[in-house]
Amino acid sequence: xxxxxxxxxxxxxxxxxxxxIAQASSFIYHLGLNRDITIGTLRxxxxxxxxxxxxxxxxxxxxxxxxxxxxxxxxxSAMFIIKGRVKEKQIPYVIPTFLTMxxxxxxxxxxxxxxxxxxxxxxxxxxxxxxxxxxxxxxMSALAISLERLFRDMRQQKELVEMKLSLGANYREAxxxxxxxxxxxxxxxxxxxxxxxxxxxxxxxxxxxxxxxTDPLIAIRYQIVVMLMLVGSTAVSSVIVMLxxxxxxxGSGEEVLLSPR
Amino acid sequence: MTPLLEIRNLSFAYxxxxxxxxxxxxxxVQEGDFILVKGPSGSGKSTMLRLICRLxxxxxxxxxxxxxxxxxxxxxxxxxxxxxxxxxxxxxxATVAENxxxxxxxxxxxxxxxxxxxxxxxxLCRFYLTDITLRQxxxxxxxxxxQRLAIMRALLQEPLLLLLDEPTSALDPESASMVFSxxxxxxxxxxxxxITVTHxxxxxxxxxxxxxxxAHRSLHLAS
Numbered sequence: 001x002x003x004x005x006x007x008x009x010x011x012x013x014x015x016x017x018x019x020x021i022a023q024a025s026s027f028i029y030h031l032g033l034n035r036d037i038t039i040g041t042l043r044x045x046x047x048x049x050x051x052x053x054x055x056x057x058x059x060x061x062x063x064x065x066x067x068x069x070x071x072x073x074x075x076x077s078a079m080f081i082i083k084g085r086v087k088e089k090q091i092p093y094v095i096p097t098f099l100t101m102x103x104x105x106x107x108x109x110x111x112x113x114x115x116x117x118x119x120x121x122x123x124x125x126x127x128x129x130x131x132x133x134x135x136x137x138x139x140m141s142a143l144a145i146s147l148e149r150l151f152r153d154m155r156q157q158k159e160l161v162e163m164k165l166s167l168g169a170n171y172r173e174a175x176x177x178x179x180x181x182x183x184x185x186x187x188x189x190x191x192x193x194x195x196x197x198x199x200x201x202x203x204x205x206x207x208x209x210x211x212x213x214t215d216p217l218i219a220i221r222y223q224i225v226v227m228l229m230l231v232g233s234t235a236v237s238s239v240i241v242m243l244x245x246x247x248x249x250x251g252s253g254e255e256v257l258l259s260p261r
Numbered sequence: 262m263t264p265l266l267e268i269r270n271l272s273f274a275y276x277x278x279x280x281x282x283x284x285x286x287x288x289x290v291q292e293g294d295f296i297l298v299k300g301p302s303g304s305g306k307s308t309m310l311r312l313i314c315r316l317x318x319x320x321x322x323x324x325x326x327x328x329x330x331x332x333x334x335x336x337x338x339x340x341x342x343x344x345x346x347x348x349x350x351x352x353x354x355a356t357v358a359e360n361x362x363x364x365x366x367x368x369x370x371x372x373x374x375x376x377x378x379x380x381x382x383x384x385l386c387r388f389y390l391t392d393i394t395l396r397q398x399x400x401x402x403x404x405x406x407x408q409r410l411a412i413m414r415a416l417l418q419e420p421l422l423l424l425l426d427e428p429t430s431a432l433d434p435e436s437a438s439m440v441f442s443x444x445x446x447x448x449x450x451x452x453x454x455x456i457t458v459t460h461x462x463x464x465x466x467x468x469x470x471x472x473x474x475x476a477h478r479s480l481h482l483a484s
Binding site for chain 2 (some may be wrong): 052160162166170
């Protein structure tokens with residue numbers, strides 16, 4: 001019962017039928033996604049296989065520096081993905097975003113593995129790396145959504161922001177609605193996930209544990225911790241990044257620096 | 262006597278453009294002045310007003326307000342003293358009253374006495390806005406009504422200098438004439454100091470403004 005069934009290479013390739021369906025849909029309806037689907041599939045295979053080999057090695061390590069290095073690589077990769085999605089040239093947002101991600105995700109992962117799960121040492125890779133990975137993956141999407149929203153609204157509502165500035169508002173007051181909307185936009189997916197979890201979908205981590213033979217009642221406890229961790233880390237990182245990047249949208253005279261595209 | 266506003270050798274170029282819009286532009290404004298700046302579209306009239314209230318940044322020169330360099334004044338403080346009304350009036354999606362009281366929601370104006378409904382209604386009459394109510398949506402007003410409301414809102418924070426950017430360019434002749442009349446009354450009756458920029462041929466009826474032409478990257482006194 002507790003023994004997990006392995007997936008053979010042939011079975012793995014059989015799953016590619018789903019990709020063929022997606023490719024066919026894109027081809028028939030001219031969605032223009034064939035190239036992205038192909039690249040995405042190749043990356044899924046190569047990145048996960050690479051990760052599998054790396055994790056096999058990392059999970060056995062007793063060197064905290066190696067674990068933290070892996071964590072750092074994950075954060076840097078997430079930053080590159082955000083940079084690819086948020087096409088902003090005027091406002092330098094990369095450094096504040098990267099530093100916030102590094103610090104807040106590290107703090108969350110340490111809190112969860114060290115205090116909530118209570119594993120010793122706190123950097124025990126079997127817990128620290130998956131926890132960090134989930135935090136980074138989830139918050140990365142939230143940050144990209146929030147940043148895109150912030151820059152888009154700052155551009156679209158430049159006249160409105162300048163009107164408020166002209167009436168004596170400081171830059172925080174003039175852009176308060178834009179700031180709130182940006183943070184909210186990034187957080188909604190995490191909050192929606194809390195609403196639907198267990199009803200609409202079984203989360204990946206819990207599914208994995210159940211497939212591996214863990215008692216579902218233990219798996220749900222881990223999953224609850226993960227859901228709460230994701231909402232918290234998303235909120236903290238989004239608020240801090242938006243606060244720092246919003247300031248950079250204004251000059252020393254609190255004038256709006258973004259020009260319309 | 263220290264001018265209320267003094268522009269010294271101002272130079273400005275748009276980002277990425279080597280061509281200067283202004284080069285050594287100078288202007289002195291005394292309290293109670295009505296300054297009219299004329300010039301064709303694209304001559305930099307709006308930019309000049311934006312530089313005065315720090316919505317844009319100059320490449321060179323300085324602007325003094327009450328003898329102090331504007332860069333030494335906190336931006337929110339400066340903009341509560343020097344109020345700029347843009348060419349296209351902007352309203353928040355709220356009632357007329359909420360729009361008029363918007364400046365009081367900002368920290369810099371929080372201590373100022375907030376006008377009551379009666380005071381606002383009287384002001385609406387003075388601004389030829391008798392056909393609107395305080396509780397109606399500001400978004401549904403005509404552009405001419407919005408323009409008058411925007412000027413009224415800027416005045417409610419009691420600035421020492423009012424900057425009006427092409428206040429009639431988007432208006433029909435009737436609304437434009439109302440705005441001109443308001444501007445002149447603000448100067449003659451309320452002793453407000455105004456700088457208005459316009460590209461149209463406006464001849465004031467009740468005031469004699471100091472008129473400048475903005476040409477060849479500088480201001481030239483026309484009257």
